[in-house]
Amino acid sequence: MISLKLEKGLVQIYTGEGKGKTTAAIGQGIRAYGNGLKVYMLQFLKGGKTGELKTIDELGDNFKIFRFEKPKDFTWNLTDEEKEELRLEIREGYNFILDVIKENKCDVLIIDEVMAVLSNKFLSVEEVTYIIDNKPETMELILTGRNVPKEILEKSNLVTEMKCIKHYFSEGVPAREGIEY
Template sequence: MRGYVQVYTGNGKGKTTAALGLALRAVGGGKKVFFAQFVKGCTYSEHEPIARFFPEIILRQYGLKCFIVEEASQEDIDAARNGLEEVTVVLSSGDYDVVVLDEACIAVHFNLFSSEELIRAVQSREKHTEVIVTGRYATPDLIEIADLVTEMKEVKHYYTQGLIGRRGIEF
């Protein structure tokens, strides 16, 4: 069976959540999942239940902080590049049925690695491996090679009212 490339992008909430839902569905279908989180270095609410209940999901983070607000440091760049190298090996190994590259579009946006490097990694995958790439600012060349692109559009968000993220809901 052929694996496809899915991209979840846009300025609306739900990209990582959708990828987590797909990972859960994949496990339910007997599949192994590698979930790579770029840019993210903090603990998120999904980490503990994945570690406790889902040994079929391997989760790795390739970020140093919760998020890059201004300019990326060399350490941010190194962490992301090392992650992309590891993920490229994972993609080409055929050991995983689903590989999620969470916030990879943001990593490209902050110049941690290029869109061309990301696409080369995605295209190095084994034929059966499904790849999900998330993050705002998906590049036109990534959209072009994708088989499915979903844009999350913000219509209304409580952040605009000054509310901050809540554990278990936004992170």
């Protein structure tokens, strides 16, 4: 495999109300992987089975997905006890990220649904800006999720907004295995 090193890693954000934020981040990760870069993806608030897990697992050690949360319902359906358990799992994921940036363990770090973690107040804006400010110079950072705080937007180099023009959910089509997960 080609061994590429980035001279300067930037900060990318995929946001918006539309579908495709995680898919875009994984696509960028696949491109980086295909060029010899090591990719880590940490997924927050996603505990269920998804098709990308199997595919990326087959790629080996140069593209890994990490999850620290047990499968749960949507956050708005959780009891206080379940929310506290989730908070601890998210904290474990955050500490993992801090270790990844401190030890420079990958070339591309994708933090999926980090904006939802912020919206639900499981992490603070300051904690996420700390990641941005302290990532290694050569590490690309990709963040996903809706409602990006102004402080994070200002620190980013690329922001892509997914805008929903039309969605089959409004026609009553549920999430489909192989397409939405």
